[in-house]
Amino acid sequence: MSNPSVVQLKPFLQPFPYGREGMESWAAQFALATPSLKADVDKDGGIKSSQPYGELWCGGTHKNGPCYVEGRDETLKGLIQRDAGFYLGKKLLNDEQMASQYPSDLPFLFKILSFDKPLPLQCHPDKGLGKRLFQEEKRREGENSNFVDTNAKPEVGVALSPFTAFVGFRPIEQLAAIVKGVPELQGLFQESTLSTLYSTASSSPSDDQSKAVLRSLFYEAINATPSKFKPLTKRLSDRVAKEGADTVFGAANAFTPKGKANASGESEAQAMARVFDISVKTYGEDDVGSIVALVLMNILRLQKGEGAWILADDLHAYVEGDIIECMVRRLAPAASRSRAHSPLVPSAQANSDNMVAHGLGESEMGGISTFVEMLSYRHLPAEQLLLEYEDKWSKGQRGLTRRYKVPIAEFDLLATTLTSVSESTETLSPLDGPLTFIVTNGSVKVTAGGDSVSLTKGQCGFVRAEVEIQLEGNGELWGAFYQ
Structure with a gap:
């Protein structure tokens, strides 16, 4: 079987209960753009008007919602692990932190969230506390269902539509x-x-x-x-x-x-x-x-293209909007590894999140005393909580790409906007690591290493590391990548 440099992905629809209902949800709309996922949804009776659809996992290898290569009976993780050097690149494979925490795998999970009601009041433990909570739950319960690994779980949310969030004190x-x-x-x-x-x-x-x-x-x-x-x-x-x-x-x-x-x-x-x-x-x-x-909390009201950076141990709760979210990849909880997970049945998010939470729909996840003790109590003005970005990024050779400056090692974000007039093409110089992406508007042809995919609104893809990427069309592309 050949090793393509770029592939279309079949994303994973997550009908979490805080999502917008039916076709109001961008996650549901985007899910129908991929033929194989639309077929799965249609077999289940289609998008249901009264069911919430919270997330579309459009670039990841998480066992609770793995992406597949469209047209193949192969997961993205399976594709990567057939030739990890080819897909992940030398820098990622030789990075000691990445190699120990995410061996021969993507270090991030990239997704769309679409919601019109608050998520739980929550925070994610830093590495030290994560290790202690992991060990305590294993000792107490015999297995881990809530705290499933010891890594810190920082995350980034960037608005695709007007976005409101509680972030920090x-x-x-x-x-x-x-x-x-x-x-x-x-x-x-x-x-x-x-x-x-x-x-x-x-x-x-x-x-x-x-x-x-x-x-x-x-x-x-x-x-x-x-x-x-x-x-x-x-x-x-x-x-x-x-x-x-x-x-x-x-x-x-x-x-x-x-x-x-x-x-x-x-x-x-x-x-x-x-x-x-x-x-x-x-x-x-x-x-x-x-x-x-x-x-107690700051209320951020962001416009499209603006984002917030959530540190480990930061108190936060998204309220409403449609966003790109990317986070350090989590392991699947032990309970979920032994059974198939339907993408069409509502489920709680907490099991995959190493999350401590209480309030706004969640009750004592991880314990209230732990919640109180673990918070950073960061207390900045709201305007100081935004994610920085760089327009006309140097790796976008025609100046049509924005890079979001995510201050951790696992990932950065990019956004490229193409028009059908004078700015219909962009070339990205080779990235050190792989790129997962989604087209959020229009259509974009993506070419890398002699391979091409033409994608439309809601469709997702993956490009291997260390290869020039050519973009052509009239549309908008968002991606997460290791660099």
């Missing part, structure tokens, strides 16, 4: 002003904790002092009993509906994010009211995450 001065201005939020905390918050915020605190206060606030809020937070949630919802966002949350408007961290142009009060309404309508008044995220 608010700066303490901002938090103090908001809490002081909203009596319902004060009810989550002890008087002594509030007093410490106000005094610390007014005293030019050190980073460690701010983090200590944030830890106390999060501890009290996330441990609040339903009898405490449900009445607060209801009173706050009723008051926003009656009095309006800028009356209830007006103290927050002095801290409305600047520039690209607020593409929607909303005031901070309007954003708070909107995400609170979405959260409560989705999960009801008995989910503590709705009020915890509202009071």
Whole structure:
């Protein structure tokens, strides 16, 4: 069997419960673009209007959702491992970190997310904590189902449509002003904790002092009993509906994010009211995450092409949007290795995520005490949480490619936009490692090493390492690659 330099992939549709329903979901729309996946969906009765479709895994080798080579009964992992040197390249194979953690395999998982309700309030452990949680679960349960490896799990999300996310804690001065201005939020905390918050915020605190206060606030809020937070949630919802966002949350408007961290142009009060309404309508008044995220966390509102970088141990919860997401590859949980996984049956995401979570639809995943202890309590202004990028990247020879500067070793991202007028072709100089990609608009012909695939909106592909890549067409291509 020949070793093609570029292939079309059959992605994997994941109907996670937070996804947009039916054909409203970009994941569902894109899934139908690949003939073999469309055939699978049609056998199951087609895309169902009332079923959520959260993710399309369009470039990965995860056992819970492996990509296949379109037209072949072969997984992407199988293709790579037939000739790892040819597909992965010398640099990736000789990288000691990559070789030990992802032997002869891709080090990342590349996908589309399409959702209109909040994901769980969550974080992923860093390498040290990940190892301890892995060992403790194995000792306690006899096998690992939640913490399935010891690697850190940082991730990146880049908007394809207007995107809202909770990311990190608010700066303490901002938090103090908001809490002081909203009596319902004060009810989550002890008087002594509030007093410490106000005094610390007014005293030019050190980073460690701010983090200590944030830890106390999060501890009290996330441990609040339903009898405490449900009445607060209801009173706050009723008051926003009656009095309006800028009356209830007006103290927050002095801290409305600047520039690209607020593409929607909303005031901070309007954003708070909107995400609170979405959260409560989705999960009801008995989910503590709705009020915890509202009071403590930054709300990013990004436009297409803007992204956020989520560090290990960062608190986050995506709210709504369509995004490119790429993350360090996770191993499949032990329980899933022994059975086939249907791409058309809704399932929980947590098992594959090395995730600790509580609230916004999740209950005590990994333990609340672990959640409190593991967080970084990073507290930057929203505008400082965006992913940097470089337009007219030097490896795009015609200046039509953007590279996203992802600050870890496993992957970077790129985006190429072609038009049918004067900018219909781009040539990418050879990359050190492989590229997985998806066409999100129009059509693009991809040529590498004498092989070509012509792909349309929603279709995915893979290009081997160390080969020049020629792009031609009228469309948009997004990819993840090792470099």
